Amino acid sequence: MSLNSWGMYPKRQNTSFILNDKNGLKEQIAKDKEFISFGNGRSYGDSALNDNIIYCKPYNYFLGFDEENGILHCQSGVLLSEIIEIFAPKGWFLKVTPGTKLITVGGAIASDIHGKNHHVEGCFSSCVQEFSLMLPNGEIKTCTKDDELFLATCGGMGLTGVILYAKIGLKKINSKYIEQTTIKTKNLAETFEVFEKYSDQPYSVAWIDCLASGDDIGKCLLMIGNFAHDGKLDFKEKKKLNIPFNFPSFALNNLSVRAFNWLYYKKAPNGVSKQKIDIDTFFYPLDAINNWNRIYGKDGFTQYQFVLPKDVSYDGLKEILTKISNSGKGSFLAVLKLCGKANENYLSFPMEGYSLALDFKIKPGLFEFLNVLDDIVLKYGGRIYLAKDTRVSKETFEKGYPQINKFRQIRKKYDMYKKFNSLQSKRVGI
Incomplete structure (x- = not known):
């Protein structure tokens, strides 16, 4: 059984050991091989790929x-x-x-x-x-x-x-319902203003039009929410749509992304609107579509997610969004979130500031463009999220994670380098 990541890139043949019991796992690990754990295959890049995989979902x-x-x-x-x-x-x-x-x-x-x-x-x-x-x-x-x-x-x-x-x-x-408030903003300054205004709310996220330009850069639909208190807890899974095959490569292009972004932003009421929606609609809108990764075609896609320190987030995001808009390499999935303080874990991603995640179809010139974005992220003291990454360099990754050597010391102390490795870990040197 060969397993792939959600981004369908890179494609790698592998041998899978199915985890059923701890004694069988112990025997497998004792063999002269290296492994990486694999769950349900929803990490986007190569963090759960190697020649030998421990399939943990069962x-x-x-x-x-x-x-x-x-x-x-x-x-x-x-x-x-x-x-x-x-x-x-x-x-x-x-x-x-x-x-x-x-x-x-x-x-x-x-x-x-x-x-x-x-x-x-x-x-x-x-x-x-x-x-x-x-x-x-x-x-x-x-x-x-x-x-x-x-x-x-x-x-x-x-x-x-x-x-x-x-x-x-x-x-x-x-309740199984979320009371959602949607605020439509006109530019990045307004987007930051409303994020801060509603920062006391338990949930907040924004879809941002990453192809907007000029005075419109950073316009978004900000959704904030909290659980209702109506006692309605009869939660059930909804029926799902399905993408049965990979879309042709030409289907997702600059024009189709611009059209989607325009329609999605246009349909939302101006100002502030309220509605009650279920858990799945608020938290997991894309889970309603089986195999939605196929819309990017057979060559796959990557998600580029970074976080910037709060005091420079506005300037950094404006520079990055301008670069993306000018390139025409936009994404219709562009998610902006407010992050709280970093924790003590050695390689955890969030820091106090703003995080932006964008999906890009794999095509010639993309990785060179993302290298340019990497330089801007580092310029503002930010970092890249490994769970979404498939191409960041060792040098760029290291600069974003000040506790990386503590992690390496643990790996060395417990002799982990001999047994647990991924394509990603080899690429970024961890």
């Missing part, structure tokens, strides 16, 4: 739930969607969730994912009580907060070992 049992404290004990292959399906009707939800629920708990820890409430709740690791980790020698360690293996593993992209179990905290909710 390791997906629920082990217990402490209703008094909201602590869920489960195996690492459990999907966030499975947690929501079972626990949302009981009045519980994830404290931190990314823009897709189709990822494993192990993947959420390894990427230290964040969501629309980072400015309030932080990363996924903030709700992780503990997890168990199989090391290169087959030993299983229980890792808790402030443990060096906890700090290295959360955000460590699977390079410290194989996560087996985890205990995570859920939050109490009283």
